[in-house]
Amino acid sequence: MQTQNKYTQTDLLITRITAWIAGVIAIGLAVWGVIALIELYSYEETNDAQVEEYINPVTSRVTGFIREIKYEENQDVRKGDTLLIIDNSEYQLQQEEGEAALSNAQAQIQVLESNVATSAKMSQASQSQIASARAKLTRAQQDYDRYSKLFKVESATQQQLENSRAALDVATSEYRSAQENYQASLSKVNDIRSQKGVYEAEIKRRQALLNRNKLDVGYTIIRAPYNGKMGRRTIQQGQLIQAGQTLAYIVDQDAGKWVIANFKETQISHMHIGGTAEVTADAFPGKKFKGTIVSLSPATGARFSLLPPDNSTGNFVKIVQRIPVKIKLTESPDVLAQLRAGMNANISIKKD
CATH class of the missing domain: 1.10.287 (Helix Hairpins)
Structure with missing residues (x-):
């Protein structure tokens, strides 16, 4: 009889602990739900965004054999630095x-x-x-x-x-x-x-x-057009290159960085040029970057595609379209140095 009462008290204790845990979880879920609803009401968010930079090709203006290459892959260069020399x-x-x-x-x-x-x-x-x-x-x-x-x-x-x-x-x-x-x-x-x-x-x-x-003669010396970072190297010393041939790619570090965020057409009604945004890169989930909206696309992304959809053909299915929004990152260059073009990002913009 004593053993039966003992098991009853143990079960009662387990039940109380379970109830407390369930209550805490329920309260946590309720708080999370309230925060999510507040954020949903106050912010427009999207994960369809990427970090962008100006990546320009370095081309040759003359034909000739490469005499010397002065840069390595992923090397930082300054404006005016010699990248390669062509036999003149x-x-x-x-x-x-x-x-x-x-x-x-x-x-x-x-x-x-x-x-x-x-x-x-x-x-x-x-x-x-x-x-x-x-x-x-x-x-x-x-x-x-x-x-x-x-x-x-x-x-x-x-x-x-x-x-x-x-x-x-x-x-x-x-x-x-x-x-x-x-x-x-x-x-x-x-x-x-x-x-x-x-x-x-x-x-x-x-x-x-x-x-x-x-x-x-001057074109046989190819120099960096601005401060930047060299991309992948695909040329070798002694190689014959043609005028207009792309020799390398350089990332322009002076032009800054921005994010192209593709918001749904139902989300842009509360956005305007000059509005603030928070950017979180997938590579750095715990770090937030500040940005400013500088422009909204004049058309949906589909309209700028190679083959824009034509709804007049009769095969119409309504699909929510995306509007590209350009967000200029306003952090200092040292802070933005860790971001790379093409990185995925999450964008949060407060509704006005």
Whole structure:
């Protein structure tokens, strides 16, 4: 009888402990339920989100063999750091050829200016010949006039008159020839000067080609466009690369990081640009990052897909669409350094 009472008291104790445990669990579930309802009422949440950064390709602007690679995979680089060097032997020869062609065009200008000076001196000489021919013509005219008067008074012969006339004709012809030679020399000077514009245009063309050759030489050294972190390396020293070929990828650390969160269309009514958000990365579940809404997509994600759905075909099934929301992470770069592009994240935005 005593044993029976003892078991009854033990069962009673177990029952009480079980009841207390069940009560605590019920209270915990009730508290959790209340918190969940408050959060559901006060916040919009989604786990359809990923961390994003600008990841840009590093491409070559010239064709050539890789001489040296200056970076390793996942290496931090600063703006202006040399990433790789391409063999520039051919481009250096093209630059030297361009410099020689430019020097030749500039020398042609000097030759042209020398020809202008020579032609100008010849023109001055022709002008002096005009003065001499004019003096001869004046003298021949005077002789002819004098013999004409003497012939009228029969103090000169017909032959003397004819000789003076012939001398006058010769002097007249020489004077006209000297004038024509002078005009021709002036025309030659103008013709040579008009060629100067052609040579100057050629110099500009040669200078442009030389500048392009210098650019090609400069393009053989590929530098980091900004502070960032290099991605996977897929090239080797001695490899032939083509102009426009992607050589590597670099993550832009200066542009910051953001999250693209795809909220349901029924959730965005309480969101606006400038609203605050809390971000939790799956990789760091106990750490929260602050963010600010900077933009909402003008269309659903489906509309930007390769094959947007067409509900007019008759196969219509209503599906809740997703609206991409861009959230800029506002933490310091040191805090955000642990996040990587492509990481999954959970977003919580307080309703206004």
